Amino acid sequence: MDDDYKSAKEAFVSDLTGSSIIYVNLVSSAAVASLLLHAAVRSRFNIKPNLFIEWLLLVVPLLLSMTVFALQPTRLYSSLLFAAVVIQTTLPSRPEAPLLSDSNTNVQDSPQSHSRQRSDGPAPNSGSRHVTIRPLPALTIYRAHMMLMTMLAILAVDFPVFPRKLAKCETFGVSLMDIGVGSFVFSQGVVSAIPILKDPQRLAMPVVPKILSVSKKVLPLVVLGIMRLISVKGTDYPEHESEYGRHWNFFFTMAAVPILEVLCHKAMTHASISFVGFSIALVHQLALSLTPLQEYTLNAGRIGIISSNKEGLVSLLGYLAMHLIGLATGTVLLPASPSEFRRLKRSLFQKSKEENPDANSNKPRFRQNDKIAIELFSYAALWWISLGIVSVLNVGGGVSRRLANLPYVLWVCAYNTSFILCYLISDVMFYSRIPSNQSSEISGGKRVSTPSILLDAINRNGLVLFLAANILTGLVNLSVRTMYASDAFAMVILLSYSFAICGLAWIAKTRRLWLP
Known part of the structure; x- marks a missing residue:
């Protein structure tokens, strides 16, 4: 070129x-x-x-x-x-x-x-201790x-x-492409709730086997990241080093975040997942604001492998926070009831079996989309209000995708929760009235889980x-x-x-x- x-x-x-x-x-x-x-x-x-x-x-x-x-x-x-x-x-x-x-x-x-x-789901007395989910x-x-x-x-x-x-902002600011990157991670978090919903006891399992298992699943992302790195360097393709760094790219971030999630599982047995995610975002922001970390990330020279990829490495904690809050959203959105996972988690980790011998006995028979919508609205309002507060206080100097700071985390979470809520409402209000042969047909005799093939x-x-x-x-x-x-x-x-x-x-x- x-x-x-x-x-x-x-x-x-x-x-x-x-x-x-x-x-x-x-x-x-x-x-x-x-x-x-x-x-x-x-x-x-x-x-x-x-x-x-x-x-x-x-x-x-x-x-x-x-x-x-x-x-x-x-x-x-x-x-x-x-x-x-x-x-x-x-x-x-x-x-x-x-x-x-x-x-x-x-x-x-x-x-x-x-x-x-x-x-x-299983019959009430089956003894199964998991959350039933379905295509949504x-x-x-x-x-x-x-x-x-x-x-x-x-x-x-x-x-x-x-x-x-x-287009993506250099350091501070908001744009369509800035929200797209964070939305990828948030979406990854939502679907990462599925294994935990199927087996909540996974949260208390040994860390090392889980890391090995997750590492195998994200290996394709690592391969894609390496392929992108080789292709960009090999073809002299225009690149923007201040985005993630000299060698780092978004595929590596997507691969690293699920592994970091496993390290948070123990904390998630004692506290709500959204609280854990927000706490990580807050600690990350404190490190940026109270230490030289932000100055280092934005202005340090690229000497050595760490400083050459400082943006990608420093932003990991922010992306982990988005992933965890997305995971928390998944535990509300995917089960039949928004509180079903919380009840089961309490029965497994915070109460004895004698106090709650059968958590599944309280499983709702029908999917409670009305209650799910109300809880999603509450979360969306919480994130928007929090974003407004940190903006007024000028926390972090503004929204920064490059740093994945607290304002950026809150913006991504508010935006994605709001749009998921809109899609849930549109599904209930509009697609529910489309004839079945118009909404779920697909060639080959298989049916899809959305009105659009x-x-x-x-x-x-x-x-x-x-x-x-x-x-x-x-x-x-x-x-x-x-x-x-x-x-x-x-x-x-x-x-x-x-x-x-x-x-x-x-x-x-x-x-x-x-x-x-």
């Missing part, structure tokens, strides 16, 4: 200061609005599974929100909502039918009972949208059509698709001088790129391409 162009490209994504939290929320809101439009279309038209329609309704609005309409997010959001309302109110609805969930779950009693879905459409949609926005942004950021205020497919093979997106991004940048491309040319490339990624997901919609 030409040295002058490489320097110009690095400058193109350097020294940026972002925008505002409200603006990022407005841009992101296209995801929820597109989902409502999709629900309206599926409830009024007898549409068979179709890649193009799913891509047009669910993916193109996300791409438009960060490119053509990025400077006018309310116009896009309002247009999508207006179209959804017109379709919903002017066209006759199709006959309602009970929704079918994933093949491993029960049929709901009626669309109106969607907020209290049956939760199968809201979680699938949330993870798929998070992955989609990330894959779209990593290529779009290389074009001028992607506003600079949406495309979103289910993206969630199913997220890691493979993310790898493919990185490869395609690299190929485009090696073939095209993206920072000099016109907006029209950029949109042709970005639309083709997004359709190719969705096409790969669609081809593999009935199977996992890689299960690490």
Whole structure:
């Protein structure tokens, strides 16, 4: 790559200061609005599974929100909502039918009972001491949208059509790409709740065997991190060292955090998981504020392996805090009742068996989406209020993804909890009324756990698709001088790129391409 162009490209994504939290929320809101439009279309038209329609309704609005309409997010959001309302109110609805969930779950009693879905589990006297979980459409949609926005942004950021205020900030500030990195870790935490829900006693098991087991699971991420490092250095690809460091990259962070989680298991048996996560974020911020750690991270020279990768190493505690708070969110979202895991944990670690011989006897028969929504709202309000307080007090000097400081942790947690709540509400209020043959059909006789086959497919093979997106991004940048491309040319490339990624997901919609 030409040295002058490489320097110009690095400058193109350097020294940026972002925008505002409200603006990022407005841009992101296209995801929820597109989902409502999709629900309206599926409830009024007898549409068979179709890649193009799913891509047009669910993916193109996300791409438009960060490119053509990025400077006018309310116009896009309002247009999508207006179209959804017109379709919903002017066209006759199709006959309602009970929704079918994933093949491993029960049929709901009626669309109106969607907020209290049956939760199968062992008989009350079976002696089983675990939390019953089931596939959840809201979680699938949330993870798929998070992955989609990330894959779209990593290529779009290389074009001028992607506003600079949406690109990653140099040190302090907020942007769409800044929230995307943290959302990845938070999402990882949510699904990391599954093994603990299935076996809460895992928290008290010996640490070393768990570390070995987790290390095997994250090995693919380590391999991807090494592959990225080699490819970037080997092709002289433009890189931004102040993001994570000279050799560190986000794959290494994603691999390290689950291992660090295991070290917190003992504390999680005595205190709430969200409290443990917040405590780590607070200790991390105190270290940044009361010691030379922040000055070292931002200004020290890169001498030796540690200082060369200081950003990636120092930010680990902040990302661990996000992961744990995401895990706590998973223990609320995934069970049939938001308090089910807390009751079982108390029975296992804080009470004798004589005091509570059968924790499963209190298991709810139906999924209590109303109570789950209320608790998610409470957590979202807590994180937003906390973020407001630390902002007024200027704690940490502002939001910093580079440091993963306390304001950044609180912002990531507030943002993701709020959007999960929105997806849960939309699932209960809108998708519950779509006929079953419209919401859960998939080729090959298998049923999916979300009303969108495309979103289910993206969630199913997220890691493979993310790898493919990185490869395609690299190929485009090696073939095209993206920072000099016109907006029209950029949109042709970005639309083709997004359709190719969705096409790969669609081809593999009935199977996992890689299960690490």
